[in-house]
Amino acid sequence: MMRIRRQRRAPSAPATVPRIDPRRHEADQEAEAVEKFGASGLPRRDPHKSNGHRLRGELRTARSTTRIEPIEPLPAAPQWIALADDVSWIVVVSLSEEPWPDAERELLGAARKVADEIGGGVVMVRVGVQDPAADFGQIGADRAILLPLTTDPDVLARHVVAVMERFKGRHVFFGEGGADADVARRTAILLGERPATSLHLLSAERATLQEAGGRTEVSRPLPRVATLAQGRFEAHEGSIAREGRRIDLKFDETTPGVRDLGIVTSSQFDAPLGEARFIVSAGDGVTNWDAFRGVTEALGGTIAGSRQVVDAGHLPRHRQVGASGTLVEARCYLAFGISGAPQHLQGVQRCRYVIAINTDLHAAMVKRADLAIIADAQQVMPALARLAGGPANV
Numbered sequence: 001m002m003r004i005r006r007q008r009r010a011p012s013a014p015a016t017v018p019r020i021d022p023r024r025h026e027a028d029q030e031a032e033a034v035e036k037f038g039a040s041g042l043p044r045r046d047p048h049k050s051n052g053h054r055l056r057g058e059l060r061t062a063r064s065t066t067r068i069e070p071i072e073p074l075p076a077a078p079q080w081i082a083l084a085d086d087v088s089w090i091v092v093v094s095l096s097e098e099p100w101p102d103a104e105r106e107l108l109g110a111a112r113k114v115a116d117e118i119g120g121g122v123v124m125v126r127v128g129v130q131d132p133a134a135d136f137g138q139i140g141a142d143r144a145i146l147l148p149l150t151t152d153p154d155v156l157a158r159h160v161v162a163v164m165e166r167f168k169g170r171h172v173f174f175g176e177g178g179a180d181a182d183v184a185r186r187t188a189i190l191l192g193e194r195p196a197t198s199l200h201l202l203s204a205e206r207a208t209l210q211e212a213g214g215r216t217e218v219s220r221p222l223p224r225v226a227t228l229a230q231g232r233f234e235a236h237e238g239s240i241a242r243e244g245r246r247i248d249l250k251f252d253e254t255t256p257g258v259r260d261l262g263i264v265t266s267s268q269f270d271a272p273l274g275e276a277r278f279i280v281s282a283g284d285g286v287t288n289w290d291a292f293r294g295v296t297e298a299l300g301g302t303i304a305g306s307r308q309v310v311d312a313g314h315l316p317r318h319r320q321v322g323a324s325g326t327l328v329e330a331r332c333y334l335a336f337g338i339s340g341a342p343q344h345l346q347g348v349q350r351c352r353y354v355i356a357i358n359t360d361l362h363a364a365m366v367k368r369a370d371l372a373i374i375a376d377a378q379q380v381m382p383a384l385a386r387l388a389g390g391p392a393n394v
């Protein structure tokens, strides 16, 4: 749905210059010149020719050779890309009061990269009064929206949600500044999404972010709501500007925003498996379930299991790992008594380290593992719990 508009160039002037042939007789030339220009020596006007046929230069007499200055090329016609409304949209939010700070240009550059990969567009959302002549297209935005002037993060988050709904926004990116990140989190809550922070590498499919104060890097599918690390992305430098069309949205400023419900505690069973960093998982080789819970708690892991144990009712369905369960991306996956059927292995292929505890040396899970303990899970679980200093539940 992309089309490029070009401004029409003015027709270039043809170089119709009277020329004198030095090889011809002077009298003939003079007669021809008088015929062409009249006795006054000024060029005759041809009423049938349009004004567009202008002659640049200086014409002194009919006899003298005319000095023609080169015709200056017309400036290149400006171009911009205009998108239809039904493409995928990446929304960029900036709470900055000054126009186009570096951080904002970087946000736009990152959004532009993702949008270009999917053939989509970028919506720039800014707060407050803006210079009416500001050119959003030049910095890479296809649409621009000005939010009503406010510093209330709840209200701002609701406005951003309204923009996301209007454009069916695929992703929304914020800066890392305190106020920006605050609105990002509130927006994520309203959208029912888990925000990702400190993204410093991204494509339309995946993003790399930093965790634990920048000590570890995690790669995950590009989240819907994210804050972007400053200084990691290039500003948009495209030679062809975008449309930068202003959109007026009516914002509802009366609806109540986010309500503080206090701190919610989560257990080993609540933590979403897809985001768990350390998973302790049980298969059919586990028979002592108290020992399994004990070792998971002692190690501070998140509980999971194979389909076999879920089908048997030992764990709830949302704890199942595998092709028909959750695809996990843990840094460490500790598997007690799991054979490693293809459907299960599919679920752990993005895990960094796999540790298998199994009585069968030839189990597929043992082959997949970075470290294996060939032993009875019922003995290993309490031993590990003791080593970790937690309740052994033997």
Ligand SMILES: Cc1cc2nc3c(=O)[nH]c(=O)nc-3n(C[C@H](O)[C@H](O)[C@H](O)COP(=O)(O)OP(=O)(O)OC[C@H]3O[C@@H](n4cnc5c(N)ncnc54)[C@H](O)[C@@H]3O)c2cc1C
Residues within 6 Å of the ligand: 282, 283, 284, 285, 286, 305, 306, 307, 308, 309, 320, 321, 322, 323, 324, 325, 326, 336, 337, 338, 339, 340, 341, 342, 343, 344, 347, 357, 358, 359, 360, 363, 375, 376, 377, 378
């Ligand atoms: C369409 C389809 C989708 C599926 N999706 C999934 C899915 O998403 N996730 C999933 O997990 N499965 C899935 N399955 C099922 C899968 O094929 C296997 O049946 C299942 O993963 C086996 O679970 P398990 O390893 O716990 O049990 P088993 O295959 O019975 O393996 C038990 C393992 O425990 C070991 N063991 C036995 N005793 C001990 C002991 N005392 N100590 C240590 N080890 C011991 C054994 O050596 C064995 O390796 C799917 C199947 C189908 C057909």
